[in-house]
Structure formats: C-alpha cells, structure tokens
Amino acid sequence: IRWERRRYQDGDLADTWYALIASTDSAANDAASAEAERTRVWCVRSDDAEAATAWTPATGRSEGITVAVLSTTSHGRDPRHSAAVRDAVVEGLRDGTLAAARHRAHTPGVALVGGGPGDPDLITVRGRRLLAQADVVIADRLGPRDLLDELPPHVEVIDAAKIPYGRYMAQEAINQALIDHAKAGKAVVRLKGGDPYVFGRGMEEAQALAAEGIPCTVVPGISSTISVPSAAGIPVTHRGVAHEFTVVSGHVAPDDPRSLVDWQALARLRGTLVLLMAVDKIGAIARALIAHGKAPDTPVALVQEGTTAAQRRVDATLATVGERAVAEDVRPPAVIVIGEVVTVGADLAAGLTG
Structure with missing residues (x-):
C-alpha cells in the first residue's frame, strides 16, 4: 500500500476498480463519489451509505x-x-450469551464452574460459555441462579442446594450425579457459588471424577471473600491499615473438637479476618477472639447476599456482633469482615451500587 498525504484530486480514481472514501471532508467525499460514478468504480462511503455504490x-x-x-x-x-x-x-x-442451541459445541465431561458471588454479571466469560454449551447443569444455591433461566428448555437442571437447616443434597449424591451424566456422554456443568476451591468442595468432586477417568475442567470464579466486602465498600486490605487478610470457615464453633482453626493465633493478627458460613456461630467466634486478646471494639461488618439486589450491611463491634446479628435477623449467605478496614470506606459505602 502506498500512502500519499494530500487532499483528494479529480482523477485519483483512474485505473481503479474499488474506492473506500473515509475522510472528514464531506465536499471531498462527494467529489470522489461523483468521479466513481462517472468511471464506474465501486465506491464505499464510511460517512454516507446512501451516496455509496457498494x-x-x-x-x-x-x-x-x-x-x-x-x-x-x-x-x-x-x-x-x-x-x-x-x-x-x-x-x-x-x-456464551448467544448460542445456537441446535448446533452447540458438545464436549462430554464435567466443568466445575465458579459462578461468582451472586450477581449473574460476575461469572467469568469462560464459565458463561460453558454454561451455554451444557446438557446438564447441577447448580448450588449460592451460584448465579438467574442464569439458569437463560438455558434452553432441553437442558436438565438439577438443584444441589445445601440450605442451612433446610433441604440438602448429600455430597456423595452430587458426585454420583456428575459421574452418571458424564458417562452418559453429556456435557455437564457443576455451577458453584464463588470459586470451586474456596470452601466449595470442588476438589472432592474433581477427585471423584478423576477416579472414574472422567475429564474435568475447573473454571475459577470470583470469590465472595473479596468481592462481597468490596461491593459493600470494604477493602480487605488498605495501606497503613491492613497488610494481610485471612479467610476462615466459621461453620464449626471455636470450642468444637472438629475445629481446625487456631483462633488464638488469629486473635493476634493485625490484619483483616473474613469469615464465611459463620452467621450462627459469630457470637461464639467473637467471644473466642476477645478471650484470646482481640480488642472488643474491633469493627465488624456483616454483608448479607452481597452483590445481589437484596444486599444489606450490618455494622457492629466484636463485643456487640453476636447480639446485632440476632437483632437484625442476619441470615446466610453472609460474609463477615472483622478489622479496621470496616471503617475505612464508611463514607463511600452508602453510595455504592456494587
């Protein structure tokens, strides 16, 4: 291609068969179009399609x-x-938001897809694409369930909800469902909330599939441990405030012999504690942290159903959080943040939309 930096001149289209007219000079564009018409040259106009001949x-x-x-x-x-x-x-x-249902890519096997914290827009592009290609979807309660409404009617959806004190699909039954459908030649998506490997039992499912020789793809997801505090205006780290954050499962009380958490060590940390599955145990957890030296006035925030339209935030201190959680009827799913970062963005949190 040879480029000449000058204005259009009559005769420039001699010995050509195709002209692309794309200048900002409308008079020059019209003149070039007129020449193209006289000399029977195909003419494409970027500014005025009606004046084009191609x-x-x-x-x-x-x-x-x-x-x-x-x-x-x-x-x-x-x-x-x-x-x-x-x-x-x-x-x-x-x-994956646009797919030809009758001619979809079909790859038998299982994809463990992290669906993110709840907002359907926060699933990864790869996760959404695999969801659009699925024959069977086994979905958690905490996954972006609104996306299930977009699936074609032939896709089988299995509810694997594990609701606290409610209906429950045993992990062994979930594993077997994944195995059975994959062996039947189906493309299976295991849709999970957050990330499959952050308290999601994703590795258990991957191990069960590997034992059966079934291909498994793991698609990371946006973890609620970071995204939900962020949506509520809380940075889990902040310069001069917290240089680390620790994620802890609170489904087992500190005095339970099954607990694997060193609460005494956590109480000594100066950074941020992020608790998952801890709503009904937060009173006992707060008492344990205070007993091991954590200041009672340490700020605490409980963020329920983060990133969704039902998101709400309840603030307290370590000394009051047990009572506040009950008084405000905080229910799972909720992410609990303990540390000085809770107050860092307090003046911004009210204006955040996630």
Whole structure:
C-alpha cells in the first residue's frame, strides 16, 4: 500500500476498480463519489451509505466463525450501526450469551464452574460459555441462579442446594450425579457459588471424577471473600491499615473438637479476618477472639447476599456482633469482615451500587 498525504484530486480514481472514501471532508467525499460514478468504480462511503455504490459488511470472528453484518434498509446503512451489531454478536458468541442451541459445541465431561458471588454479571466469560454449551447443569444455591433461566428448555437442571437447616443434597449424591451424566456422554456443568476451591468442595468432586477417568475442567470464579466486602465498600486490605487478610470457615464453633482453626493465633493478627458460613456461630467466634486478646471494639461488618439486589450491611463491634446479628435477623449467605478496614470506606459505602 502506498500512502500519499494530500487532499483528494479529480482523477485519483483512474485505473481503479474499488474506492473506500473515509475522510472528514464531506465536499471531498462527494467529489470522489461523483468521479466513481462517472468511471464506474465501486465506491464505499464510511460517512454516507446512501451516496455509496457498494457496501461492505462489518465482519468479526469468534472460535472459527465469521460474522458479517450488512444492513439493507436505508435506516440501517450506517456502517457504525452495522459495526455495533457485529460487535454485539461476536461478544455474545464469546461469552456464551448467544448460542445456537441446535448446533452447540458438545464436549462430554464435567466443568466445575465458579459462578461468582451472586450477581449473574460476575461469572467469568469462560464459565458463561460453558454454561451455554451444557446438557446438564447441577447448580448450588449460592451460584448465579438467574442464569439458569437463560438455558434452553432441553437442558436438565438439577438443584444441589445445601440450605442451612433446610433441604440438602448429600455430597456423595452430587458426585454420583456428575459421574452418571458424564458417562452418559453429556456435557455437564457443576455451577458453584464463588470459586470451586474456596470452601466449595470442588476438589472432592474433581477427585471423584478423576477416579472414574472422567475429564474435568475447573473454571475459577470470583470469590465472595473479596468481592462481597468490596461491593459493600470494604477493602480487605488498605495501606497503613491492613497488610494481610485471612479467610476462615466459621461453620464449626471455636470450642468444637472438629475445629481446625487456631483462633488464638488469629486473635493476634493485625490484619483483616473474613469469615464465611459463620452467621450462627459469630457470637461464639467473637467471644473466642476477645478471650484470646482481640480488642472488643474491633469493627465488624456483616454483608448479607452481597452483590445481589437484596444486599444489606450490618455494622457492629466484636463485643456487640453476636447480639446485632440476632437483632437484625442476619441470615446466610453472609460474609463477615472483622478489622479496621470496616471503617475505612464508611463514607463511600452508602453510595455504592456494587
């Protein structure tokens, strides 16, 4: 290609068969179009499709598929509109929001997909794509269940909810369902909340599949341990305040012999504690931390159903959090943050939308 930096001159289209006119000078564009018409040259106009004698589609590619968008109505000949439609189609193919249900990619096996903290927009692009290609979806209660409404009617959805003090699908039954459907040649997605390997028992499921020789893909997810505090205006680390954060499962009380947590060591840490599955044990946990030396006035925040439309935040101190959780009827799922970072963004939290 030879480029000459100058203005258009009559005769520039001599000995050509195709002209792309894309300058910001409308008078020059019109003159070039007139020459193209006289000399029977194909002419594409980027500024005025009606004045063109040829049109080229806006094209894009995704996983070996070429998408071409060419509007034929006078209203739709704006190339910018065609490009916008092209971009939307290509992006939909890439993130799985647009899929040809009758001709989907079909790869038997299991994908352990981290669905993120709850907001369906926070699942990864790869996770959403695999979900769109699934024959069977085994879904947790904490996963982005709104995405299940977008699945084609032929997709089998199995509810693997583990509701505290409610209905419960045993882990062994979940493992067996994954194995059975995968062996039947189905593409199976195990849709989990957060990340599969952060208190999600993802490794147990991966091990069960490996023992049966079933291919397994692990798709990391945005963990609620970080994203939910963030959505509530709480940074788990902050310069000059906290140089570390520790994630702890609170489903077992500190005095329970099954507990694997060194609460005495945690009480000595100066950073942030993030507790999951700890709503009904937070009173006992707070007392244990205080007994081991944690200051009673340490700020605490409980964030219920973070990143969703039902998100709410309840603030307390280590001394009052047990009573506050009961008084405010805080229910799972909730992420509990303990540490000075709770107060860092207090003036911003009220204006956050997640």
